[in-house]
Amino acid sequence: MRRSGTAGLGARVTLVGRLLPREAPALVAPLRAALRARGIVLAESRAIAARPGPVLVLQDGSEHAGSHLLVAAGRAVPAGELGIAPGPDGFATDTGLRVLGQRNLYAAGDCADPAGIGPQRFTHVAGAHAALLIRRLVFRLPARLDPIPPVRTVYTDPELAQVGATEGARILEHPMRENDRALAEGETAGLARLVLDARGRLIGAGITAPAAGEMIGLYALAIHQRLPLAAIAGLGARVTLVGRLLPREAPALVAPLRAALRARG
Incomplete structure (x- = not known):
């Protein structure tokens, strides 16, 4: 469900709590700006008290009153009958x-x-x-989880999608306002973020943009197949976001390769 859906119907919406605390802050920033632009109030202090109304009192002393309160507190594991505490x-x-x-x-x-x-x-x-x-x-077959974290998508507007590692030896960031297609379609809110290891291999990717959940698939495939960055950059500079990143970052990415070649004589 899109977070801004209720606001789009004319309701005044306040989101209490830090916005997507587990995601990379650089990817959350465009989403935060987009929600505020739609008139959604983001109260990112922690709620500490409640009064009839309903009214929430936050750590900073501010009060937020409303007609309805939606609480999404998650679920606890019912482990009492197992005798094992999670x-x-x-x-x-x-x-x-x-x-x-x-x-x-x-x-x-x-x-x-x-x-x-x-x-x-x-x-x-x-x-x-x-x-x-x-x-x-x-079936008594051997099976293990893939150590690479799976794709995760938050269906907000714009969407936020991530796969693999969120930190590495090098981070490449590319604002959507610098992407030709985004400019042509008037959808310039967002960011692409690529995570590389010390060898320049893609180990993580994140996108905040319309349809980010669809775009992340290419990078998920590259990460799970352990493909070098050049494998998807070669598809064409206008086809992939990584292709647009490479020209600007090429000197830094090529430097380790040059050093390795010199060391081998």
Whole structure:
């Protein structure tokens, strides 16, 4: 559901709490600006009290009154009958989703906290967990989670999509206002952010833009297949965002390769 949908119908909307705290701040900034431009109030202080009305009182002392209060507080893992207490992010598991320290107990979906990956509370991740457990428990086939974090998309307007690592040896950022197609379509709010390792390989990507959830697929494929950056840059400078990044960043990206060639004589 688009966060600005209710505001688009004429309602006055206030969002309480930090906006998308788990996502890269550079990608959240264009979304924050877009929501404010639509008249949505972002109260990013933490709510500390409530009064009838309903009225929320925030840490900074401000008060926000409304006719309806929507609370999205998440869900707690009902683990009482199991006799095992989950951690703050769910049950810690190995990459095969077996709960650590337990022989015949598995966790999947929102309650799973896989080692080295962490919780991923998305519908498509829960489906992937279910498929993995069917392979392991029904067909007795070996199966492990991919260590690369899956694609995650927030269906706001503009959308925010990320895949892979969020930090690396080098970060490339490209505002949508510098993209020809975005300019032509009048959709210049947003940013593309690419994460490279020390060898210049693409290990993460994030996009804030209209239809970002569709655009991120190319980068997800490149990351999961461990393709070099040139593999997608070669598709054409006007086809991919990474192609537009390369000319500006080429000297810095080529420098490590030159150094390696000199070292090899």
